[in-house]
């Protein structure tokens with residue numbers, strides 16, 4: 001690279017516009033959109049699309065809500081011409097959709113372009129001509145005067161062939177003209193206005209049917225604020241503004257196409273041309289998805305529906321053979337996804353706080369979420385795509401996965417211990433940690449190796465004076481058993497009312513054990529019973545939770561499943577090692593028993 005870059009490159013001469021108004025404005029409505037995927041996007045592909053592919057793409061664009069679609073450059077190839085005819089003859093164009101066909105300012109190419117559009121209901125004929133000094137001098141060797149004359153000649157020709165035609169079929173079409181002074185950004189603003197005035201006078205637009213001036217950044221050569229000044233200048237100086245639609249067509253050479261297009265709209269432009277996911281020449285056209293979603297997330301309906309963004313990505317990738325970047329705004333595979341611990345923690349807290357707020361309000365709340373500028377669900381993105389785990393993750397994300405798999409919220413201490421283990425695993429194996437891995441690690445470290453091997457055949461719980469034995473009538477526990485199943489609530493109540501005595505018959509791997517114990521609640525009575533089985537430990541921590549999930553097999557009268565989750569932290573008799581145990585069961589006694597035995601088993605083998 002050069003050190004003295006000024007020897008090769010000049011700074012772009014900015015326009016002096018001291019009274020500019022656009023910085024004070026904001027966007028409160030969508031522009032008129034034109035998709036040029038089937039023209040600018042298509043002409044930039046290694047293998048341009050065939051007729052069938054273009055038809056599928058066209059139908060998707062219509063479905064998304066586009067009302068103006070540049071369908072072809074009919075003079076470019078037979079495929080382009082035939083595709084345009086096919087759309088018209090098969091009546092594939094909805095009545096409210098304008099098709100746009102494009103040609104250079106060459107008479108022999110304009111004629112077939114209009115022939116291709118014959119019979120369509122609404123057609124925009126788009127001609128382009130280079131107006132920038134560089135292009136005029138290097139490519140065309142034409143003066144400004146000669147350039148204006150050519151543009152006017154072509155406009156008159158199009159007028160003769162379309163709205164002034166004597167051919168009754170051609171007269172039935174509603175025709176509009178679009179003229180692109182190319183590259184507008186690099187054209188003197190005075191000359192851009194002058195040539196557009198000449199074209200407008202030749203076409204004679206009306207307030208009902210505007211002429212479109214497509215003031216393109218064919219090649220992006222300056223900052224977005226410079227572009228906005230140019231657009232404001234053009235909008236202020238073009239006459240009969242009410243008969244003119246100012247259209248933007250930004251390429252992304254400096255990576256600023258979205259910003260330039262948004263600022264261009266602030267500066268007065270009415271219409272935007274671009275492609276889905278920024279396909280197009282060189283660095284691409286402006287990305288229509290980003291522009292639409294940028295409006296959406298400011299509370300402005302873009303009029304285009306990206307509610308199933310994955311399907312749009314699949315369609316575009318298949319037909320263009322270009323992958324949408326994994327970090328593309330709104331649409332990338334990783335766009336809403338975080339691997340990072342602190343981000344995951346914030347997002348998890350965000351979702352919890354949102355759920356609490358919505359429960360309180362009884363209606364959907366405004367979106368306010370750390371790290372997620374919009375709700376991925378609005379794009380049809382599932383929450384699973386939000387959090388992914390690797391060695392950079394933390395307890396927020398790992399707790400989220402455990403909740404996905406087991407529908408439990410781990411106590412903080414357990415979450416910290418499990419997170420350490422998962423991170424070590426991810427680092428040692430150099431892998432992404434999937435839901436399956438989380439399930440395996442969690443089960444093998446905290447749950448009974450063979451939970452089906454433990455059965456509660458009978459169980460009676462008695463409190464001091466009152467017998468509180470009640471059957472919960474839940475399937476899945478063999479044998480007759482009578483016991484209260486209100487978890488912590490019962491435990492608290494019982495601890496106030498005196499000693500709880502537990503008598504039960506359990507089977508471990510088919511071998512019957514009669515156990516009994518007493519304590520201040522169900523849990524402590526169970527602990528004392530397990531001690532009598534020969535296990536030696538102390539309880540350091542104990543938590544219990546009820547899960548409710550709808551529509552599964554073990555339903556209560558309200559149609560929801562109730563399962564109890566018990567978390568127990570034990571320390572070995574010699575106070576050497578500790579271990580967590582977790583039990584999840586429809587029966588709260590069994591859940592606690594699973595947790596205690598699982599932790600005790602781990603202590604014995606550690």
Ligand SMILES: CC(=O)SCCNC(=O)CCNC(=O)[C@H](O)C(C)(C)COP(=O)(O)OP(=O)(O)OC[C@H]1O[C@@H](n2cnc3c(N)ncnc32)[C@H](O)[C@@H]1OP(=O)(O)O
Pocket residue numbers: 040043073075076077103104105106109128129130139140182218281
């Ligand atoms: C910025 C943009 O993307 S504009 C859209 C451009 N799209 C395309 O070019 C895709 C389709 N194009 C094609 O298929 C071909 O280029 C065609 C059919 C248009 C023309 O093909 P050819 O006649 O072989 O010409 P070629 O492709 O070399 O184009 C260059 C010629 O067109 C002229 N030309 C280029 N742009 C224009 C224009 N806007 N108006 C008039 N003439 C033009 C050039 O000056 C050159 O003329 P010359 O041969 O007298 O020197």
Ligand SMILES: CC(C)C(=O)C(=O)O
Pocket residue numbers: 040128180182183214216217218219249251
């Ligand atoms: C609108 C046309 C001329 C175009 O593709 C461009 O300027 O990039």
